[in-house]
Amino acid sequence: MSANARFASMLHEMASMLELLGEQGFRVAAYSKAARAIEGLTSDLSTMQPAQLLAVDGVGEKMAQRAAEYLATGTMKDYAQLKAKVPEGLLQCLGVPGLGPKTVRAMWTTLGVTDIAGLKKAMDDGSLANLPRMGEKAVQKIRDALATIEQGQGRLPLGLAVAIAERVLAVVRAQPGVIRAEAAGSLRRGKETVGDLDIIACVEKLDAGLAQAVMRAATSMPGVQRVLVQGEFKASMLLSVEPPSPAEQAAPEEAKAAEPHPHQQTSTKVLQVDVRVVPRVSFGATLQYFTGSKEHNVRLRALAQTKGLTLNEWGLFLDSTWKPFHEAGPVSASRPLPDGVVDASEEGAIYAHLGAPFVPPEMREDRGEFGSAATSGVALDVAHTARALVRVEDIRSELHSHTTASDGVLSIEQLARAAHARGFHTIAVTDHSQSSTIARGLKPDRLRTHMQAVREVHAKLHAELGMTVLAGSEVDILADGNLDYSDELLQQLDVVVASPHASLKQDAATATKRLLRAIEHPLVHIIGHPTGRIINQRAGLEPAMHELLAAAKQHNVALEVNSHWSRLDLRDLHVRMACEAGVLLAIDCDVHHPDDFANLRFGIATARRGWATKDMVINTWDGPTLHAWLRRKR
DNA sequence: GCCGTTTTCGGCCCGACTGTTTTCAGTCG
Numbered sequence: 001m002s003a004n005a006r007f008a009s010m011l012h013e014m015a016s017m018l019e020l021l022g023e024q025g026f027r028v029a030a031y032s033k034a035a036r037a038i039e040g041l042t043s044d045l046s047t048m049q050p051a052q053l054l055a056v057d058g059v060g061e062k063m064a065q066r067a068a069e070y071l072a073t074g075t076m077k078d079y080a081q082l083k084a085k086v087p088e089g090l091l092q093c094l095g096v097p098g099l100g101p102k103t104v105r106a107m108w109t110t111l112g113v114t115d116i117a118g119l120k121k122a123m124d125d126g127s128l129a130n131l132p133r134m135g136e137k138a139v140q141k142i143r144d145a146l147a148t149i150e151q152g153q154g155r156l157p158l159g160l161a162v163a164i165a166e167r168v169l170a171v172v173r174a175q176p177g178v179i180r181a182e183a184a185g186s187l188r189r190g191k192e193t194v195g196d197l198d199i200i201a202c203v204e205k206l207d208a209g210l211a212q213a214v215m216r217a218a219t220s221m222p223g224v225q226r227v228l229v230q231g232e233f234k235a236s237m238l239l240s241v242e243p244p245s246p247a248e249q250a251a252p253e254e255a256k257a258a259e260p261h262p263h264q265q266t267s268t269k270v271l272q273v274d275v276r277v278v279p280r281v282s283f284g285a286t287l288q289y290f291t292g293s294k295e296h297n298v299r300l301r302a303l304a305q306t307k308g309l310t311l312n313e314w315g316l317f318l319d320s321t322w323k324p325f326h327e328a329g330p331v332s333a334s335r336p337l338p339d340g341v342v343d344a345s346e347e348g349a350i351y352a353h354l355g356a357p358f359v360p361p362e363m364r365e366d367r368g369e370f371g372s373a374a375t376s377g378v379a380l381d382v383a384h385t386a387r388a389l390v391r392v393e394d395i396r397s398e399l400h401s402h403t404t405a406s407d408g409v410l411s412i413e414q415l416a417r418a419a420h421a422r423g424f425h426t427i428a429v430t431d432h433s434q435s436s437t438i439a440r441g442l443k444p445d446r447l448r449t450h451m452q453a454v455r456e457v458h459a460k461l462h463a464e465l466g467m468t469v470l471a472g473s474e475v476d477i478l479a480d481g482n483l484d485y486s487d488e489l490l491q492q493l494d495v496v497v498a499s500p501h502a503s504l505k506q507d508a509a510t511a512t513k514r515l516l517r518a519i520e521h522p523l524v525h526i527i528g529h530p531t532g533r534i535i536n537q538r539a540g541l542e543p544a545m546h547e548l549l550a551a552a553k554q555h556n557v558a559l560e561v562n563s564h565w566s567r568l569d570l571r572d573l574h575v576r577m578a579c580e581a582g583v584l585l586a587i588d589c590d591v592h593h594p595d596d597f598a599n600l601r602f603g604i605a606t607a608r609r610g611w612a613t614k615d616m617v618i619n620t621w622d623g624p625t626l627h628a629w630l631r632r633k634r
Numbered sequence: 635g636c637c638g639t640t641t642t643c644g645g646c647c648c649g650a651c652t653g654t655t656t657t658c659a660g661t662c663g
Contacts, residue, residue: 024635
């Protein structure tokens with residue numbers, strides 16, 4: 001974990017502890033907000049001047065002092081004092097759904113409960129049910145929540161969550177009266193893992209019967225374990241997560257062989273799914289609202305307030321029209337919505353009316369998308385970035401793929417034709433190098449034969465389709481930074497993708513030196529999955545990213561955004577750092593199986609989360625431009 | 635604790651759902 005991440009996590013912990021001590025809400029929120037701001041920084045805390053840190057939105061005098069203290073001593077006096085007051089186990093109790101700060105504090109101060117074991121005891125002997133505002137049903141909910149946690153309820157990798165969302169959407173869209181339905185939440189923002197699904201279904205007019213029918217269809221679909229809540233327009237349920245299908249398991253070999261990450265939770269087996277039914281006039285507002293992030297929405301609603309408007313999940317309203325309506329009680333089917341200020345059936349209208357540029361979902365993290373918050377010394381032009389963000393349809397080449405020569409399932413020609421069918425002008429065949437024995441890496445003599453075979457396919461398909469098939473290799477970056485083939489051999493390859501595959505637990509300084517050597521190598525074009533992390537399984541390398549980026553810029557090397565949902569490496573924050581440093585990106589699918597081309601959407605989402613524009617991504621270039629760039633290293 | 639084209643003090647986003655209530659607090663997103 002980087003110093004930024006460690007400091008931020010301590011602030012988060014302090015927020016929870018203050019909450020349990022009964023501290024005022026806004027003070028608690030200030031800690032959380034500062035923690036999030038630090039997490040989103042693209043600069044190392046240690047390299048920032050005090051004035052730069054104070055310029056970060058959410059970081060004031062006190063937090064800046066704490067950062068200095070943390071950097072100097074590795075800890076903080078305030079943090080230690082809080083730790084001494086609040087038992088460790090209470091923080092786990094706070095993580096149980098349905099248990100908030102008020103309840104945990106009450107059971108701590110009046111029942112002496114200090115951990116999960118004590119909580120279970122208090123439920124069994126009936127003392128918990130005797131707390132104010134507690135009863136048998138509330139206790140049962142906590143029991144169920146504990147059981148769900150023990151079953152394994154972590155965050156699900158994006159690729160698996162998307163597959164489940166599409167199943168739910170199919171059921172909802174099939175209901176009579178449903179005009180459209182979309183997934184919102186962190187899935188729509190393209191986050192690398194998803195905690196729950198938010199499904200928004202749209203009907204023409206609010207109708208309680210219709211809404212109930214849609215929610216019944218969802219809550220009775222196969223795999224539903226438990227219905228958590230069911231109101232007039234919203235239902236929540238727990239859905240079993242089936243093991244990945246064979247196609248979904250077409251993960252890279254190394255991913256399958258990966259050792260479990262020390263912090264890995266038991267694998268996720270249930271996913272919470274919320275289904276909401278809204279009228280057409282509200283659909284855009286609801287989609288916006290539940291796409292989040294929470295922090296982005298807080299800012300957007302505050303913006304609405306400055307214009308005397310109220311923004312909520314039903315639309316954008318004049319205070320004078322919404323407030324009296326609201327005072328009469330919650331919205332219901334029998335009480336029609338008041339007219340909003342704008343037609344909120346599309347979310348773009350809301351941004352437009354508030355005078356904010358439309359923010360693509362992937363950028364809605366309150367990391368500067370409103371043009372105010374500083375995340376580093378470098379300012380990217382928000383409006384331009386939002387318009388020029390790289391899209392799936394911009395990608396014209398694949399530069400990282402495997403055939404049956406190493407661990408892929410396609411022949412060279414099948415691979416090239418699959419790439420052509422997706423509209424690509426170029427594919428690079430980059431089978432593994434000799435040290436990746438698990439993946440049947442090629443010894444030098446096999447590589448020479450393989451290159452010849454690739455060039456024959458190129459001659460054929462270039463004549464037939466105008467397709468370019470490049471002879472490349474995914475060359476191991478060995479533990480000391482040497483490459484896995486001689487320079488004489490590398491020189492003959494059209495494309496060299498250099499990737500770390502083994503020794504992924506080395507310390508930061510060693511990893512930095514290792515990757516720098518690869519970047520500085522004059523025959524290397526792209527660094528593949530630079531950290532080697534596997535989501536939820538392996539932390540991977542933690543090199544000094546700023547040093548790598550400076551070197552990549554200097555040596556004109558592109559860093560990969562590996563699109564496989566188990567990798568997404570570079571990750572979103574690293575992409576943002578690369579864009580601020582002006583470093584080129586290669587968004588690739590690391591194709592082993594024909595289905596892997598479909599993972600491109602996840603790599604694109606990750607790149608967009610890092611504010612990557614089309615011009616920074618070498619796969620968007622036309623053939624001549626890309627080929628000329630590759631030849632500059634030969 | 636942070637912040638300022640309504641403020642250096644007094645605010646800080648907004649609503650649904652649930653369970654315990656007897657009008658609403660707690661939790662969640």
